[in-house]
Amino acid sequence: MRPVVVRDVRRAESAAVDALAALGVSTVHEAMGREGLMKPYMRPIWPGARVAGTAVTVLAQPGDNWMLHVAVEQCRAGDLLVVAVTADNSDGMFGELLATSLHARGVRGLVIDSGVRDVRDLHEMGFPAWSRAISAKGTVKSTLGSVNVPVVCAGALVHPGDAVVADDDGVVVVPAARATEVAQLAQKRAAGEIEKRKRLAAGELGLDLYGMRPALAAAGLVYVDRLEDPKP
Amino acid sequence: MRPVVVRDVRRAESAAVDALAALGVSTVHEAMGREGLMKPYMRPIWPGARVAGTAVTVLAQPGDNWMLHVAVEQCRAGDLLVVAVTADNSDGMFGELLATSLHARGVRGLVIDSGVRDVRDLHEMGFPAWSRAISAKGTVKSTLGSVNVPVVCAGALVHPGDAVVADDDGVVVVPAARATEVAQLAQKRAAGEIEKRKRLAAGELGLDLYGMRPALAAAGLVYVDRLEDPKP
Amino acid sequence: MRPVVVRDVRRAESAAVDALAALGVSTVHEAMGREGLMKPYMRPIWPGARVAGTAVTVLAQPGDNWMLHVAVEQCRAGDLLVVAVTADNSDGMFGELLATSLHARGVRGLVIDSGVRDVRDLHEMGFPAWSRAISAKGTVKSTLGSVNVPVVCAGALVHPGDAVVADDDGVVVVPAARATEVAQLAQKRAAGEIEKRKRLAAGELGLDLYGMRPALAAAGLVYVDRLEDPKP
Amino acid sequence: MRPVVVRDVRRAESAAVDALAALGVSTVHEAMGREGLMKPYMRPIWPGARVAGTAVTVLAQPGDNWMLHVAVEQCRAGDLLVVAVTADNSDGMFGELLATSLHARGVRGLVIDSGVRDVRDLHEMGFPAWSRAISAKGTVKSTLGSVNVPVVCAGALVHPGDAVVADDDGVVVVPAARATEVAQLAQKRAAGEIEKRKRLAAGELGLDLYGMRPALAAAGLVYVDRLEDPKP
């Protein structure tokens, strides 16, 4: 692939991005039709953070973090750095100095399909990161990759400027053009759950609340008092 | 398999279940003869919880949480919901609304050989869960499974009504009929360790406390000052 | 292999070991030339600990913790117990009683390429451990191994007496003979980063700070405003 | 667990077992209602074998093959040896000498949730085996387990005497009491597929053959000529 840095990125609407952050990954993922989720091996390096930002994307070589330094310059406030690697890798491509630099530019966090190090420092700085691994393994700065090209990160397609939401449940990608629509759908979904939560908390069954009984019966579900045969 | 919901469950004695909770997974597992442990990939979604409950079991299809809604109705106070899946799966089959519903019924927690989502909410609610994965991946409600049949969950056989103990060390299953006996054995074991702990803390060696030296010598263990050859 | 316990161990200089602990795994790993790192599957059983100690090594059989009891006697204050296993295993080979015993001798922690249990107790005791797994699975005491022989633990070669540093980023091994030199190199590296951190925090780019632009250009990196083709 | 060898086993009907072997794993698994399948990590050590036999079960310790020697005596012609292990393990618990011994007794193969070695010899002997791993790792003979107790092997519950079918698609367990019924169901299923295969081979679509179009339409499937938006 021709190594390239793309400078102009059409970013998702910032109001929509902030709304998505407040709603969280699971609600957003449902609202947009169960799309865009990264693989569940992507985990936060410390618990409790919930952020959304516009993606600056990196395609890097395994064990080589040169392009992350290049990408910093393309980041602005409200962005989230999203790093894909050309082959499975868990090396510590990102640490406290890069985080300091991103933090200075107002970047909200990191999503990387590889490893992170200096996790204690990152936690103290309050800089959130989602990664495949935590590893101290040092990396080289030898081979070019690209910045702000479409990448497949942890199984999800990410275009530069997409809204990326991350919390303790994982990471979801919302295409920039759909961010406002998805934020609205997610808010509607969240609002609809308030009443449900209240009724469930009061002891009403989901079977009744969601009207599931007819479909279960139609599908053939049978209730018995005891299994005759111990190995059904 | 014929989809079925079994209503009558012979539950383990509740006093025994509570005693098991106080003792914890490792002690219970040892006391019952090193049986019944689920695979170590089953991890708590937040640290520090220690519970025991009587199993209501679910056999679900991968990516389909319909039967969890069915199972809620079969749960009562003191139960623990145990979900097995017919094939390896990590989707987010369980979240905050199901937890709200279980919580309203006095259910003590969830053990699921698949994924959980809304982990921040579950932590805030104090609802504990042990799972193979954390994932926001939404699931369908299309295919029947069964409730309260024997299941294999994370490598362990679970019958409805069995006592299930879970803490930071993992999850162990105690057959309902053995719960009282195992609780007594575990209490005896725990009591026996108090004196040992005191002696070890005072610097006595396990080699002496457990009388291991003769068996080690008989097995051929040799003490030397130095290895002659650096590659033994 | 002939089962053997080696009594005399040439330990790394204790001042150097303490200096290494203060610097942390990632800095030490870089300072010694990116060597000696254990695989990233080695994770702390509770977050936040950072220790260094001199290695007492164990080579154990899978599912058999007999030699850990033997090893305790060879430990002294400032040591770290490092356990390798002859085949992949995740059983709970180490728990609270062994930790009590090690703690009484001034041992600083455990590194084990297998499983640990009683993690809540260990956390409360403040006894740190890095392991491949957490598991309540009980082990036997049947087959000999060795103590204080060179071992391969989680992919790293460890000689008895080596300095082993462990924190949230992982575990790194420094040969005893190099401990003082590596501590000095690491201190120099850490000192050098203070100024860099300040400049990065002030918004200076790593591209400029590290002078990367000429090498990137020479390697052929191209900047464009937009990708003409959406699939680069 | 109390170590025990159970001598009397109620074996599945041998005619049914032979019929199951002829039908193969996938057909049998479907015919019995998609139950009883072992995890897909169980693979044949050489391709092309298809066998069925009545289970003699072993519960062994990781890295310890003592009970396999005990189990041989309990085997008779037409049996299949099924080995479960109390914790995940991949050691070479079974090799050419054990195979020679089983072969002499008319045993049809091995299913083991651990490792096998001497695979070249086993292939030359025509002795089939399904395992989690191939490994030369030697094992000890130190700790008891049990023979002919119910075991969970690779996620499936196996009772002694159950019919176990294995081929290139994996391993499936048929409860002894259901073997004849399942063999009949599987034969009916296989017979029903002959006509379908002929029609599909002639170019008829499954959509028409199975009458799927109305259900797809009812579920909301839409056919379009082109996607307007390249990111659906």
Next chain:
Amino acid sequence: MRPVVVRDVRRAESAAVDALAALGVSTVHEAMGREGLMKPYMRPIWPGARVAGTAVTVLAQPGDNWMLHVAVEQCRAGDLLVVAVTADNSDGMFGELLATSLHARGVRGLVIDSGVRDVRDLHEMGFPAWSRAISAKGTVKSTLGSVNVPVVCAGALVHPGDAVVADDDGVVVVPAARATEVAQLAQKRAAGEIEKRKRLAAGELGLDLYGMRPALAAAGLVYVDRLEDPKP
């Protein structure tokens, strides 16, 4: 996501596709700039096949093969069926009847990020398949997905009509618009290797053939007769 079947697909030039098949995955992957490779867990279900075809893509739910039946109708001679799943899954979504149907339409093979069954039959039919797993696990036909939308399959982005090349080395995706160009580049690369192969076979060193010595020396490579210290 809105379930949709797209009928019109702009397929890669068939002459280019056939040329790519002859060149094989590794050569094509290098020629196009080391892009487009699926993860190495994608393995052929039987060795020796080498094919290329134009992609008909499917996005299916885990454990649900309904959309594969829908996709068959969209396939024509020279195509390759490429199946992505919305979450990690290894069930046996594809078997001999679907293969019969595809074969009747001139489809050249299957690439599926899930499981395949009836592997013996598929081998006998000469129908090649690349998959993440082999599994007899039966699937349902309950939930819609899509056909001929862009999908991420085993980490690679695939658009309908792309040229997909598969052999014993894995699977690579060539965008339809680049198929002819990549085939030419790959042919040039293959031609260039004939002379190199001859010279290497004659004993010439790659160090000399590729002129690597100056760059190695410049990078600081040192030749010594012996290591003074046994632990470098």
Next chain:
Amino acid sequence: MRPVVVRDVRRAESAAVDALAALGVSTVHEAMGREGLMKPYMRPIWPGARVAGTAVTVLAQPGDNWMLHVAVEQCRAGDLLVVAVTADNSDGMFGELLATSLHARGVRGLVIDSGVRDVRDLHEMGFPAWSRAISAKGTVKSTLGSVNVPVVCAGALVHPGDAVVADDDGVVVVPAARATEVAQLAQKRAAGEIEKRKRLAAGELGLDLYGMRPALAAAGLVYVDRLEDPKP
């Protein structure tokens, strides 16, 4: 680490190496005391090969095969190339051109803790390789490593010149200084098995042949006709 190529290697005695090849991995591993085995994820890229050679070792960076080209020059007839990588990697670091070059020098095969490509060509050439993965992923030539230093490859310590034996059971390392002794021990072991094999084939039980019954009884093994309780 200082990148270095060591030219003088003390190779294991060639007669011993050839004897080891004839005996195979499992026998050699047992004869030397169950040491030196690589992890079982190391698999042959094609079945049936059995070789032994003297190790030329490489320590390479992930995704960078520069040092393999350097290592070729250090190889001579009877060697086996052993490649370790500084972090987990599965890229296709080795293919047909490197194999051609090694073959021309009389090298007997490759053992690599990473990926191999061109497997069809390597099979046709009869060049055997054991690897962690098969992958077409191209690699760079940017960063130095070392040749003929001690390495940890797939969990085993390998010194240059050690005898390395590889077959369908895996890969085992015999220290150069022990090669002759181990070959003799392995031959004795193999000879001893001939009589055992004959007696087992004649139906004698291992229980009797190895005299296991007294130890089993002493350990507490109990024989019963039936389990009273179905859940032992």
